[in-house]
Amino acid sequence: MTDAATGRTPIIGSSPAIARVRQLISTVAPSTGTVLVLGPTGAGKELVAQAIHAESGRRGRIVALNCAAIPSELLESELFGYEKGAFTGADRQRQGRFEQAQGGTLFLDEIGDMPLALQSKLLRVLETRALQRIGGREDIALDFRLVCATHRNLDAKVASGDFRADLYYRLNVFPIDVPSLAERASDIPEIVAAMVADRCRTEPAAVAPEFDASAMQALAACPWPGNVRELRNVVDRAFILFPGRAVSGQNVRENLLLLRVPDAARQAAEQAEIWTEFTNLGGVGRNLGAPSEDAQVTAYRGWFDHHDEIDLRRHVRDIEVVLIEAALEKHNGFVSRAATVLKLRRTTLIEKMKKLMIERPAMVASDEI
Numbered sequence: 001m002t003d004a005a006t007g008r009t010p011i012i013g014s015s016p017a018i019a020r021v022r023q024l025i026s027t028v029a030p031s032t033g034t035v036l037v038l039g040p041t042g043a044g045k046e047l048v049a050q051a052i053h054a055e056s057g058r059r060g061r062i063v064a065l066n067c068a069a070i071p072s073e074l075l076e077s078e079l080f081g082y083e084k085g086a087f088t089g090a091d092r093q094r095q096g097r098f099e100q101a102q103g104g105t106l107f108l109d110e111i112g113d114m115p116l117a118l119q120s121k122l123l124r125v126l127e128t129r130a131l132q133r134i135g136g137r138e139d140i141a142l143d144f145r146l147v148c149a150t151h152r153n154l155d156a157k158v159a160s161g162d163f164r165a166d167l168y169y170r171l172n173v174f175p176i177d178v179p180s181l182a183e184r185a186s187d188i189p190e191i192v193a194a195m196v197a198d199r200c201r202t203e204p205a206a207v208a209p210e211f212d213a214s215a216m217q218a219l220a221a222c223p224w225p226g227n228v229r230e231l232r233n234v235v236d237r238a239f240i241l242f243p244g245r246a247v248s249g250q251n252v253r254e255n256l257l258l259l260r261v262p263d264a265a266r267q268a269a270e271q272a273e274i275w276t277e278f279t280n281l282g283g284v285g286r287n288l289g290a291p292s293e294d295a296q297v298t299a300y301r302g303w304f305d306h307h308d309e310i311d312l313r314r315h316v317r318d319i320e321v322v323l324i325e326a327a328l329e330k331h332n333g334f335v336s337r338a339a340t341v342l343k344l345r346r347t348t349l350i351e352k353m354k355k356l357m358i359e360r361p362a363m364v365a366s367d368e369i
Helices: 016-028 045-056 072-080 116-128 154-160 165-171 181-202 213-220 227-241 249-256 264-283 293-305 312-330 335-342 346-356
Strands: 035-038 062-066 105-109 145-150 174-177
Touching: 016 045, 016 174, 016 181, 035 045, 045 062, 045 105, 045 145, 072 116, 116 165, 154 165, 181 213, 181 227, 213 249, 227 249, 312 335, 312 346, 335 346
Parallel strands: 035 145, 035 174, 062 105, 105 145
Antiparallel strands: none
16 A cells, blocks of 8 residues: 555554554655564564655665565575576576665665574675675675564574574664554554555445445454455455455354355345354243353353354453343433443443443433432
């Protein structure tokens, strides 16, 4: 995604965590200092590198290389380039990524996976700001800004001897920690909206799904081990399963996360089956009203007679959301009353509402205590 007005890659989100990242980017971008971007896989470390380059004012381009994606025996030639005849198959001269980044920015992703033998050569380039191509004899002066990224714990790799301490200190001039998506779940609505708009812009024939409030709530409650990259996969999945249709929280949980094709008839039958099982278990019939709490809990013993598996943490969380929302609605949004029927402390309920992103119904005054 690129801002059409500025040509810059935006960092989406309004959370304090991502606002801090943007502030650090603006601070370091005009300098020539080396930046080490840290964070989990899929969190957007490359976007940070692009933003640093965009705000740096450097005239050259940004050149990226993933150190983990290229075999170690080829990584050196990718970085340093080579002269014609340097080895079998070198039928012409070739510039490496260092030279390609002249006047611009070199982004080395997954620097923690760089082989030890190559780490010493990278350190020498950083110290001398010059290189020799493989098979060459002349020093080539370099002018580039280095940004590195990794999801590895470099302190631990240094301690184990898998990463050079002197190189680590050279790279760790200005570290930027990119938060995981779970740490900035409040940004998800903005990120999803940007992803949908970007898809529609690049693919005019695409028909966008419409994520409702419950869908956003369900997305915000996910742990997202794959971070923003995983969220993009879910959004792309929604374009396939729900083109031009509303996407609910149930759709997120049952279709987009579990990759089940939506089937309205099947879903209705499953809901009816579960309700029947609850209301009739243990001799509790419909004519006797809703089943007791003990009967509802016992009903789960038959879960695997009808389902292959269950995401226990997600299921328990969803039950919490439904019951808290029901209690708030039943008591016109009064938190104290809802806490009483849920047998929770008021402060505990408020914390759960914040964590699960549950809002009070608008029918209660904001000064309710």
